[in-house]
Amino acid sequence: MRVLLVGFSGLLMGLATAPFSKFYFAWVSLVPLWTFIISEKTKYISHRDIKSEKSRLKSKTKISERILGAIAWGFSYHGFSLFWITSLHPVTWIGISWISSLIITISCWLLVTCWGIILVLVWSFLMLWYNINYIQKINCKKTKKKSLKDTEVLTSSLTQSFRRIVFGVAIWCLLEMIWNQSPLWWTSLSYTQSPDNLAILQLTKLSGHSTVTALIIAINGLISESILVIDKNKKQFLFLISLSVIIISSSHLYGLFLYNHRVLDFNDxxxxxxxxxxxxxxxxxxxxxxxxxxxxxxxxxxxxxxxxxxxxxxxxxxxxxxxxxxxxxxxxxxxxxxxxxxxxxxxxxxxxxxxxxxxxxxxxxxxxxxxxxxxxxxxxxxxxxxxxxxxxxxxxxxxxxxxxxxxxxxxxxxxxxxxxxxxxxxxxxxxxxxxxxxxxxxxxxxxxxxxxxxxxxxxxxxxxxxxxxxxxxxxxxxxxxxxxxxxxxxxxxxxxxxxxxxxxxxxxxxxxxxxxTLTLYVKMGDWLTITLNLIAITPLLKDFLVAIKV
Missing domain, CATH: 3.60.110.10 (Carbon-nitrogen hydrolase)
Structure with a gap:
């Protein structure tokens, strides 16, 4: 049932694209996938469960529900957004038979949809890996220090939530950057805001389309992390929700400021x-x-x-x-x-x-x-x-x-x-x-x-x-x-x-x-994605260096 909900949220993300242009859906459509990946079993986990979870993840004989959820979300979003490809059929006017035209058209649609699904799969897998192998490692250390029993549930700290959000934003932006260098690319999350949400699109002058993509992922992440602690830490829930409102509001206000203060063209x-x-x-x-x-x-x-x-x-x-x-x-x-x-x-x-x-x-x-x-x-x-x-x-x-x-x-x-x-x-x-x-x-x-x-x-x-x-x-x-x-x-x-x-x-x-004129993006390129990934990998690199010394 949760897989269906995740798939439906991917469809909502698709409805944010033109010509439907329900761009506001994009700011919440990733929440079901995020909360599904960082579920109770991976977020609140005992020391003993960590090992079994890793074993289950590595199992080659069973596809996890989280991966199925990622596939469902990716297929719904990319498949729906790119379904217009099927309107190519029929192309019998160039000498192709009707059945060949149908095969080619469906194959093209499935190909580009699968390419989008792979991006979502890689992101979901890395998020799951990061949560189990890094965040929960911190929880293990805390458990040993506090002498808690294995059966006791561990509470995620605000720091861990922020680390997950930064990692999630950085990886998605990095994957979009990589996909943008490939021969197949169309469905960046940023284009869900175009052409109607011109206020937020002004921020692309800072670091290109990844600026908007990063904001969309960050807001979805903040909402998701707040939902995950709603029953266990009311203060953290209110803080994360409030922060998401502040960020989305200030981003739009700054974008509106840029929109209304563009340099006039009479000198051009x-x-x-x-x-x-x-x-x-x-x-x-x-x-x-x-x-x-x-x-x-x-x-x-x-x-x-x-x-x-x-x-x-x-x-x-x-x-x-x-x-x-x-x-x-x-x-x-x-x-x-x-x-x-x-x-x-x-x-x-x-x-x-x-x-x-x-x-x-x-x-x-x-x-x-x-x-x-x-x-x-x-x-x-x-x-x-x-x-x-x-x-x-x-x-x-x-x-x-x-x-x-x-x-x-x-x-x-x-x-x-x-x-x-x-x-x-x-x-x-x-x-x-x-x-x-x-x-x-x-x-x-x-x-x-x-x-x-x-x-x-x-x-x-x-x-x-x-x-x-x-x-x-x-x-x-x-x-x-x-x-x-x-x-x-x-x-x-x-x-x-x-x-x-x-x-x-x-x-x-x-x-x-x-x-x-030269925008910051034209001068420096996609500096935001590089910066976010440097921030995200710093703790991992630190642990790696410590492990080498040991």
């Missing part, structure tokens, strides 16, 4: 930006009809925006599904660029010796390419095959697609006629370090380009929530162009000053500003 360079949302359905995007419509929609949209005297026009990811050289030689759009002399950032395919890239190109007044940016974070299975030597035969047996994209270089600078841009193409919006690095190299504003036509509105809403966090933590204006929505203009506070409708052909003229 004004850029009149044009955005084209082509609205080419994926079912026709690669056939003759889709290509003709794309050429027409983007050529007409360019001309309309050029006549409105914008400084720069942006298009979505692979707006024109052609090789860039073909576009420069044959397209009407290229001729209109030369005619109207307004630069455009165009999504197209870039050629390389080993294949092609998913790229953005800045085409300037004379019709030549000023800069190129190749997508770095490719979508596994969608744009390349991970572990191709192992999975290649299986994927090729299900899909007729033979080509896959080439990964772009990490250190790319994208210059435009109106300053250096920070670029994110589609899936890259989930990777905060990727944007931080470009900002540190001198990026003045953010341009993101996406397709989004593969999936439902839920995915587009979550994608927008990722972009909101990237704009806030780098303190940059953002203009985003998507194929089917949501295209938007976002200011450094995370406000969406304009957002398109879904599945419509849209043309918009707006204003963004080029900035050169």
């Amino acid at each position: 360079k004004k850029i009149k930006i044009g955005i084209i949302q082509g609205n080419i359905p994926n079912t026709i995007k690669l056939n003759h009809e889709g290509k003709i419509r794309a050429l027409k929609n983007y050529s007409n949209g360019y001309e309309i925006l050029a006549n409105k005297k914008v400084d720069l026009i942006i298009t979505p990811e692979v707006a024109l599904p052609f090789n860039i050289q073909y576009i420069l030689r044959n397209s009407l759009l290229h001729k209109k660029v030369i005619e109207h002399r307004v630069p455009i950032i165009l999504g197209a395919l870039g050629g390389k010796k080993a294949g092609y890239t998913n790229s953005l190109f800045t085409i300037v007044e004379n019709g030549k390419i000023l800069s190129r940016f190749d997508k770095v974070k490719l979508v596994p299975l969608g744009e390349y095959i991970p572990l191709e030597n192992i999975l290649g035969k299986l994927v090729y047996s299900l899909s007729p697609l033979e080509n896959h994209l080439i990964v772009g270089e990490n250190k790319q600078i994208f210059d435009t006629s109106v300053g250096q841009a920070i670029i994110g193409i589609c899936y890259e919006s989930a990777f905060s370090e990727y944007f931080r690095y470009q900002t540190s190299l001198g990026g003045e504003y953010i341009i993101t380009a996406s397709n989004n036509a593969h999936f439902t509105q839920i995915m587009s809403a979550q994608h927008h929530s990722q972009d909101v966090i990237r704009a806030i933590e780098t303190d940059r204006w953002m203009a985003k162009a998507t194929n089917t929505g949501y295209s938007a203009i976002i200011n450094p506070n995370g406000d969406s000053l304009w957002i398109s409708k879904m599945n419509t052909y849209d043309i918009h003229k707006g204003v963004i500003y080029a900035r050169n």
Whole structure:
């Protein structure tokens, strides 16, 4: 029954994500899992029981209820949050059979869900290990000193509760940092607060998304630890609950202060930006009809925006599904660029010796390419095959697609006629370090380009929530162009000053500003996670050194 409750709380965490945006659920949704892991058997334990508990934990023949609880929570949260992946089915329009499409879609969803479950499992196991092997070791020493009987229940001290909380926060943030370096990442706890809780998101300027993740874990930990002592130590219960209220209140108030005291933009360079949302359905995007419509929609949209005297026009990811050289030689759009002399950032395919890239190109007044940016974070299975030597035969047996994209270089600078841009193409919006690095190299504003036509509105809403966090933590204006929505203009506070409708052909003229401010996060990276982990491991390191001397 408790496993079901833990699983349900994971579902509540999923409901905190966009477009449901019940962000307040995130501040309590980890409590059932925390209290389940640090249960009566592991928190209040006798000296004799410690040994048997360790033996039970090491048993390879039985899965503990706590691990099942972690799996249930992870599946509920990550599975629900990422269920939009299944809307990819059917993809019969690219020549895949209906049943193959179903198998591929479900497999992709299960793969990314399991990757999230592993994070929760590792965190839960380390929390359980820490509580049994370190916290209870302290209790054993106290028991011997006080000559208590083995059958007497030991009371957890406030210090031990704080140690568990710091350890839990540090490990979760560390795991998110590691997962953020992997090819698969989307569901940081921080994105449960976006785009609606802009006050707390201002704190990402301090140490990136981990600042919000740390606060969410800390509040859940304080509430959990207070529940665990409610019947045994009323003073400690009231102290922990009061502390959680103080921290969450002060964090939001400080975030609100930052939100209301942002540096004004009148000293920054004004850029009149044009955005084209082509609205080419994926079912026709690669056939003759889709290509003709794309050429027409983007050529007409360019001309309309050029006549409105914008400084720069942006298009979505692979707006024109052609090789860039073909576009420069044959397209009407290229001729209109030369005619109207307004630069455009165009999504197209870039050629390389080993294949092609998913790229953005800045085409300037004379019709030549000023800069190129190749997508770095490719979508596994969608744009390349991970572990191709192992999975290649299986994927090729299900899909007729033979080509896959080439990964772009990490250190790319994208210059435009109106300053250096920070670029994110589609899936890259989930990777905060990727944007931080470009900002540190001198990026003045953010341009993101996406397709989004593969999936439902839920995915587009979550994608927008990722972009909101990237704009806030780098303190940059953002203009985003998507194929089917949501295209938007976002200011450094995370406000969406304009957002398109879904599945419509849209043309918009707006204003963004080029900035050169540097947030603490841009300067120092995710220093909070490193600091928390140093604090968490210090007692463990001390014990280890003592053990070596002995």
